[in-house]
Amino acid sequence: xxxxxxEELRHSCSHVLATAVLRLFPxxxxxxxxxxxxxxxxDIDIDRKLxxxxxxxxxxxxxxxxxxxxxxLRKEVSREEAAEIIRKIxxxxxxxxxxxxxxxxxxxxxxxxxEFIDLCAGTHVRYTSKIKAYKLLSIAGAYHRxxxxxxxxxxxxxxAFATREELAQHLERLEQAKQxxxxxxxxDLKLFVIDDDVGQGLILWTPAGSIIRQELxxxxxxxxxxxxxxxxxxxHIGKLELYKxxxxxxxxxxxxxxxxxxxxxxxxxxxxxxxxxxxxxxLEAVSGRLAEQxxxxxxxxxxxxxxxxxxxxxxxxxxxxxxxxxxHIKIFSSxxxxxxxxxxxxxxxxxxxxxEQSGExxxxxxxxxxxxxxxxxxxxxxxxxxxxxxxxxxxxxxLTTLGMTDYRVRVGLRDPDSAKxxxxxxxxxxxxxxxxxxxxxxxVPFTEEPGEAAFYGPKIDFVVRDVIGREWQLGxxxxxxxxxxxxxxxxxGADNQPHRPVMIHRAPFGSMERFCGVLIEHFxxxxxxxxxxxxxxLVPISDKVNAYAEELLALAKAAGVRxxxxxxxxxxxxxxxxxxxxxxxxxxxxxxxxAETRSVSVRSRSRGDEGAMPFDAFLExxxxxxxxxxLPAKR
RNA sequence: GCCGGCGUAGCUCAAUGGCAGAGCACCUGUUUUGUAAACAGGUGGUUGCAGGUUCGAUUCCCGUCGCCGGCUCCA
Numbered sequence: 020x021x022x023x024x025x026e027e028l029r030h031s032c033s034h035v036l037a038t039a040v041l042r043l044f045p046x047x048x049x050x051x052x053x054x055x056x057x058x059x060x061x062d063i064d065i066d067r068k069l070x071x072x073x074x075x076x077x078x079x080x081x082x083x084x085x086x087x088x089x090x091x092l093r094k095e096v097s098r099e100e101a102a103e104i105i106r107k108i109x110x111x112x113x114x115x116x117x118x119x120x121x122x123x124x125x126x127x128x129x130x131x132x133x134e135f136i137d138l139c140a141g142t143h144v145r146y147t148s149k150i151k152a153y154k155l156l157s158i159a160g161a162y163h164r165x166x167x168x169x170x171x172x173x174x175x176x177x178x179a180f181a182t183r184e185e186l187a188q189h190l191e192r193l194e195q196a197k198q199x200x201x202x203x204x205x206x207d208l209k210l211f212v213i214d215d216d217v218g219q220g221l222i223l224w225t226p227a228g229s230i231i232r233q234e235l236x237x238x239x240x241x242x243x244x245x246x247x248x249x250x251x252x253x254x255h256i257g258k259l260e261l262y263k264x265x266x267x268x269x270x271x272x273x274x275x276x277x278x279x280x281x282x283x284x285x286x287x288x289x290x291x292x293x294x295x296x297x298x299x300x301x302l303e304a305v306s307g308r309l310a311e312q313x314x315x316x317x318x319x320x321x322x323x324x325x326x327x328x329x330x331x332x333x334x335x336x337x338x339x340x341x342x343x344x345x346x347h348i349k350i351f352s353s354x355x356x357x358x359x360x361x362x363x364x365x366x367x368x369x370x371x372x373x374x375e376q377s378g379e380x381x382x383x384x385x386x387x388x389x390x391x392x393x394x395x396x397x398x399x400x401x402x403x404x405x406x407x408x409x410x411x412x413x414x415x416x417x418l419t420t421l422g423m424t425d426y427r428v429r430v431g432l433r434d435p436d437s438a439k440x441x442x443x444x445x446x447x448x449x450x451x452x453x454x455x456x457x458x459x460x461x462x463v464p465f466t467e468e469p470g471e472a473a474f475y476g477p478k479i480d481f482v483v484r485d486v487i488g489r490e491w492q493l494g495x496x497x498x499x500x501x502x503x504x505x506x507x508x509x510x511x512g513a514d515n516q517p518h519r520p521v522m523i524h525r526a527p528f529g530s531m532e533r534f535c536g537v538l539i540e541h542f543x544x545x546x547x548x549x550x551x552x553x554x555x556x557l558v559p560i561s562d563k564v565n566a567y568a569e570e571l572l573a574l575a576k577a578a579g580v581r582x583x584x585x586x587x588x589x590x591x592x593x594x595x596x597x598x599x600x601x602x603x604x605x606x607x608x609x610x611x612x613x614a615e616t617r618s619v620s621v622r623s624r625s626r627g628d629e630g631a632m633p634f635d636a637f638l639e640x641x642x643x644x645x646x647x648x649x650l651p652a653k654r
Numbered sequence: 655g656c657c658g659g660c661g662u663a664g665c666u667c668a669a670u671g672g673c674a675g676a677g678c679a680c681c682u683g684u685u686u687u688g689u690a691a692a693c694a695g696g697u698g699g700u701u702g703c704a705g706g707u708u709c710g711a712u713u714c715c716c717g718u719c720g721c722c723g724g725c726u727c728c729a
Contacts, residue, residue, distance in 0.1 A: 060724095068658070159724030160657025167726045171657055174724070202722095206665080215702090215720060271729055342729070376655050376727060377720095385728080473729060492728095561686040588685070589692075596690035610688060620688080628689055 022054070022142055025181065029054035031091060031143045032081075032153050032179040033061045038135035039080035040065075040175075043073075049137070050113040050163060050172055057189070057488075058178030062161055064112065069173050074155045077175070085150050089133040091143035101127045101138065113163065114138050152186035153179035201539035202382040208544055208552075208602065210535075211383060220380040220387030222532050227552035230581065231538075232531050234550050236368055238420070238648065239392055239527065242413055248364040248394060253346035255370055256337040259302065264313060264505055265345045266321070266441075268338055269303040274374050276387075278302060280336040288334065302336065304328035316504045317441070343369035344499075344524060347395040348506050351520075356510040361520065362398035362406055368531065369393045383536030384491070390531045396523040397508070403450070403521050407457035407479070407496060414481055414494040414527040415461065422650045423541060426483040428463050429492075430454050431471030439474050442500040450498040450521075451477045457496075475501035483537065491537050496525040542651075545624065548604045549645040555605040557584045557619075558594045567614040571607070571634055578638050599624065604651065605641065625652045 022030060033052035036059075040047050044065055052061030063069075096104065098118070105114045118138060121127055130139045132147055144150065155177040163169035180186040197203070205211050210228035217223060224232055240250065259278055262268035268275065280302070288298055303326060310322040340346065347365045356363065370390045379385050398406050418426060432451050433440050440447070454477045458465040465479075472478060478497035482490050499522040502508075509517040528534035538550075548554050555575065559568040568584050575582040585594050591608065598606040608620040612631070619637055621629045632640075 071659080157723055158658060161725045162656080165726070167656070171725070173657075176724080219720080267729070274728070373728080378655065378657095378725080379727065381722095475729080558689090560688055563686070588687085590685090590687045591689060592687090593691050594687095594689090599690055606689080608689065612688090622689060 026054040027142050027144055028150060028181060029059040029179045031147070032150050032177065033059040034091070034130065034132060034135065034137060034139070034143065035081050035084050035147055035150060035153075036061050036077065036155070036175060036177060037063075037137060038084045038133060039077050041135060042080055042084075043076060048112040049110055051117065052137075058156065058176060060161075060174050060176045062163070062172040062174050064163075064170065064172050069158050069175070071158070074158065074175070078155050081153070081155075084133065085147045087133060088146050088148040090146050092131045093141060093143075094129045094131065095126050096129065098127055101129070104129060104136065105138065108136060150179060152181070152183040153177060154186060154190070199540050199543040200382075201384070201536040204539050204544040205383065205536075210539065210552075213382075218387070219377060220375060220385070222383055222386055222388070228535070230552040231535060231546065231550050235528070235531065235534070235538075236392070238549075239417065242416060243364075243366050243394070246364070246409055246413060248366040251347065251350055251365050251367050253343065253350075253367060253369060255340060255372075257340050257345060259334075259336045259338055260305075260309070261345045261349075262338050262341075263305050263309060265342075265348075265502060266505060267341055267345075271341060272303070275341050276339045276372050276374050278336040278338050280334055284334045284336060298334070301328060301332050301334045304333060306330050306333060312507070313505055316507045317501070318443070318504075321441070321505070339372040340369075341371055341373050343367060343371060343391060343393045344395055344502060344522070345506075347393075348502060348508065348522075351395075351397050352506060352508055356397070356520075358399060358510055358512045358518070361510060362396050362402050364394060364396045366392075366394035383532045383539075386530075386532050389533065391526045392528045392531065392534075393524070393526050396525070397503075397510075397520040398523065399510075399512075399518070400449070400521060403453045403498060403523065404456055406523055407453055407498070408460050410496040410523065410525045410527075411457055411461055411479065413525075414496070415463075417527050418481065418483065418494070420648050421538065421541070423483050425485075426463070426481050428458055428461060428465035429471060429480045429482055430458050430465055430467045431473070431478045431480060432467055432469045433472045433477065434470035437470070440472065441475055442504075446500040447477070450500065454479050454498065473497050473499075475499045485537055485540055491533070493529040493534060493537065494525075494527045495529060496523065498523055544602045545651055546602070546604070547644075547649060547651050548641060549648045551602070551604050552581065553583055553601070553603050554581045554641060554645065555607055556598045556603045557582065557607050557609060558591065558598065559584075559586065560591050560608065560610040562586070562588065564609050564611065564614045568609050571609070571619070574634070575638060578642065580638065580641060595622065598622075605637075607637065623652070 030053065033054065037049055037052055040061070040063060046065065048064040050062035050064065052059065101118050102115060105111055105118065118127070128140060129136050130141060130143055155175060157176045159174045159176065160171045161174040162171050178186070178189060180189060205228070208227060209225050210231065211225055212223045213219070213221065214223060243250070256279070259268055288301070293301070305322055305326055307327050310327045313321050347367070350365055351363055368390050370388060372388045375385060375387055380387070396406050418424065433447055455467065458479055476498040478495055480492050481494035483493050484490050503519050503522055508520050510520050512518045557568045557571055559565055565586060568586070572582060572584045585597065587594065595606060602624065604624050606622040608622060613619055618631045618633050620631045621637060623629055
């Protein structure tokens with residue numbers, strides 16, 4: 020694929036970067052330096068730690084390279100010549116491997132600018148002087164070939180644009196992004212906190228944030244009722260046995276909190292003096308009975324003999340649930356089901372816990388405990404298609420209501436070359452076809468991506484692009500033929516024979532935490548009235564009208580409005596400013612005039628001063644706005 | 655988990671190998687205000703935590719915890 024002019028510019032800039040680095044640090048070994056969506060980087064292996072001061076030096080050296088106006092010259096060579104050049108310039112360490120990656124028959128080329136020559140498919144701008152606006156941004160560690168078993172190189176990130184104005188705009192956008200970062204706004208607006216004493220990645224929802232979450236949950240619950248879902252509640256833990264049956268433990272052991280071992284089991288193994296290794300082995304082992312059952316239901320050796328131990332050695336314990344499905348499955352299987360009962364749709368705001376690596380945690384968007392707006396649908400083969408469509412429609416309604424219209428849909432299919440998938444290929448074909456058909460009904464562009472499926476079935480993900488261009492995987496709908504077999508689920512069909520239901524997992528928001536995080540940034544804290552923790556603020560201009568203000572406060576509260584009264588002795592301007600900074604949608608100014616006419620002067624955060632109106636009329640307007648879940652008017 | 659950077663008042667940020675400071679917020683008083691900051695005073699700190707070097711460490715060193723930017727990962 021040919022590079023766009025901007026990619027070409029950035030790629031050239033990364034060569035200039037490498038040129039400068041080699042001038043300053045001739046011993047540096049280079050790996051690769053491609054353009055990215057917003058800039059470029061170059062991965063460099065060098066013994067000294069690069070610092071931000073080094074960045075400034077490198078940037079200064081880059082300016083010289085650019086001022087030298089070096090032409091970029093392309094040279095096509097044979098594989099042998101290429102290896103020879105790489106050896107000559109002392110860059111064997113990574114470049115020989117990169118050379119080996121080039122498939123036979125493809126052209127092998129070098130690009131040279133000044134003294135610097137690099138194995139590179141191109142393309143480049145003609146002269147280094149074409150690079151007019153660039154900036155080095157940061158240094159980061161990056162594993163060679165993205166594999167954590169390889170050496171970690173130092174990656175220098177930078178960006179470049181065609182003009183200085185565009186570069187300045189880009190840097191300005193980065194600054195704006197920082198201003199609407201949910202971690203900053205979450206602190207400023209007191210939406211959530213994370214406390215070390217509670218734990219990393221564990222969100223404490225403060226009163227204000229809880230209102231937003233509760234409103235979202237109310238919203239989604241309303242939609243679920245319309246669509247025939249049943250609400251359920253299940254506990255935060257489940258026995259290890261349950262997750263051994265489902266296959267989550269120990270298969271995903273690395274990303275789970277350690278199990279809680281029952282006191283009796285713990286006492287027994289302490290008495291036996293078991294090592295930690297032996298303890299883990301016993302925890303992960305299953306009974307012969309379970310192995311036999313699961314293997315029979317799934318029709319293959321899902322649980323190998325090495326994991327089977329005598330019953331007397333097994334340890335009992337509980338797992339903080341990493342998923343809600345096993346609990347919902349147990350509700351489904353708690354009574355006989357007829358085909359007439361299907362589909363059974365069980366929904367829960369279910370909190371799950373996963374052991375994310377510490378370096379991965381990020382505000383509300385990557386956490387260790389989170390609440391999925393989860394549901395599991397148990398249906399017949401024939402119902403998979405229509406149910407999928409229903410799920411997708413739900414996600415669409417939600418995103419539209421919130422004004423999140425910039426999203427794409429990804430149909431995750433199995434990777435034909437991988438053996439990690441469970442279930443028989445026939446079912447996979449059917450499920451993939453159902454996903455594809457359902458996606459078509461959305462009227463939104465979608466991509467099919469092999470390798471993106473879950474191990475138990477294909478899925479449809481909604482990838483939302485936020486205001487500053489980042490993509491977030493939020494809503495997801497997944498088809499599952501695996502768990503119904505592992506749990507031996509059945510329903511009685513019209514033929515009076517047992518049949519295996521199909522499960523659909525779906526979560527329109529994904530998790531409340533991530534979704535709220537993205538939503539905070541989406542609105543930049545300016546929530547629509549229905550979500551705003553504080554919907555209106557009464558601002559008396561002097562304490563002469565405090566009594567009137569108190570009266571309105573009581574009336575508004577009685578009408579269900581989230582309202583406060585600012586009775587500080589500040590001047591009006593200061594109160595307005597405070598309300599603006601706290602992003603309250605409506606500020607109601609009260610003075611003598613208003614008190615006489617039982618009115619309020621309305622200042623809308625999105626539209627400014629709107630003049631006076633009767634208080635009752637305002638209440639009606641706000642209530643309607645919240646009820647219809649209207650989006651804030653554009654400024 | 656890995657690489658790098660950073661941890662000073664509730665927030666934003668100063669400062670120094672020698673008594674830790676400002677603005678905002680908060681409290682008190684004065685002011686009674688008409689659409690983005692009235693005035694004055696006051697409270698607030700084991701400088702993330704734990705060691706070491708030193709007469710003396712917030713500053714230098716080691717460890718640890720956390721945060722930030724990446725990498726890896728995300729059923």
